[in-house]
Amino acid sequence: MNINMINGLPVVSLKLTYGENVHVLERVLLDTGCSTTIFDTDAVQPIGLYIDFIQGQSVRMYGVGGQSELCYQQPVSGLYIDDLKLEEFTIQLGITRDTYGFDAILGVDILLHYGMVIDFKNLKVLKQ
Numbered sequence: 001m002n003i004n005m006i007n008g009l010p011v012v013s014l015k016l017t018y019g020e021n022v023h024v025l026e027r028v029l030l031d032t033g034c035s036t037t038i039f040d041t042d043a044v045q046p047i048g049l050y051i052d053f054i055q056g057q058s059v060r061m062y063g064v065g066g067q068s069e070l071c072y073q074q075p076v077s078g079l080y081i082d083d084l085k086l087e088e089f090t091i092q093l094g095i096t097r098d099t100y101g102f103d104a105i106l107g108v109d110i111l112l113h114y115g116m117v118i119d120f121k122n123l124k125v126l127k128q
Contacts, residue, residue, distance in 0.1 A: 001013075001014075001082065001124065001125040001126075002123060002124060003030060003118075003120070003123040003124060003125060004123070005123070006027075009029060010029070010030040010118075010120075011027055011028060011029060011030065011102075012028050012030050012106065012125060013025065013026050013027075013028065014028050014081050014082060014104065014106070015080075015081075015082050016044065016047050016049075016079065016080065016081060017047070017079070017080040018044075018047040018048055018049050018078065018079050018080070019047070019048060019078065021046065021047035021048050022047065023043075023044070023046040023047045025039075025043055025103035025104050026103065027101065027102050027103050028102060028103055028104045028105070028106050029100070029102045029104070029105045029106065030106050030118070030125065031105050031106065031107055031108075032108055032111070032118070033108075034105050034106075034107035034108065035107055035108055035109060036061075036073070036090065036091070036092050036107050036109050037091050037092065037104065037105065037106055037107040037109055037110050038061060038071060038091070038092035038093070038094050038096055038104060038105050038107070039091060039092070039093055039094075039096070039103070039104040040093075040094070040095060040096040040097045040102070040103050040104060041093045041094065041095065042097060043096075043097060043103040043104060044093070044104075049076070049079065049093075050093075051072045051074070051093050052072075052074045055074050055075055056072050056073055056074025056075075056093075057072070057073055057074070058070055058071070058072055058073075059071060059072070059073045059092070061092060061094060069094060069095070069099065070094070071092045071093060071094030071095075072092065072093045072094065073090060073091070073092045073093075074090065074091065074092075074093070075088050075089065075090050075091075076088075076089055076090075076091050077089070079091075081110065084110070084114055084127070086110075089109075089110075089113070090109070111125075114127055114128075115127070115128040116128070
């Protein structure tokens with residue numbers, strides 16, 4: 001995964017596959033200060049990933065300065081991020097495009113779960 005530095009922030013592109021649907025998110029913030037990965041609800045609609053009101057729950061997402069926003073946290077199975085398969089993995093769905101300008105925020109949960117390494121010298125995220 002290549003990192004592009006945009007306004008001093010590390011941004012990556014992710015190919016999402018869910019069922020038979022494939023969609024590329026071009027503006028994904030790589031955020032080691034974010035504990036849980038969050039996808040913009042509009043950005044994942046093309047692959048058929050929607051809020052699951054039965055399995056999920058509404059939660060507050062807190063950012064810098066303590067401000068919070070409502071989002072939806074739910075387990076997902078069968079979602080591929082590039083070649084990584086998420087099974088019974090908890091993600092958040094919310095509004096990240098309008099508020100922050102990103103299709104998603106890739107948090108520490110996925111980086112840690114897959115043992116990924118951020119190489120800022122070569123601007124790459126590596127899977128170990």
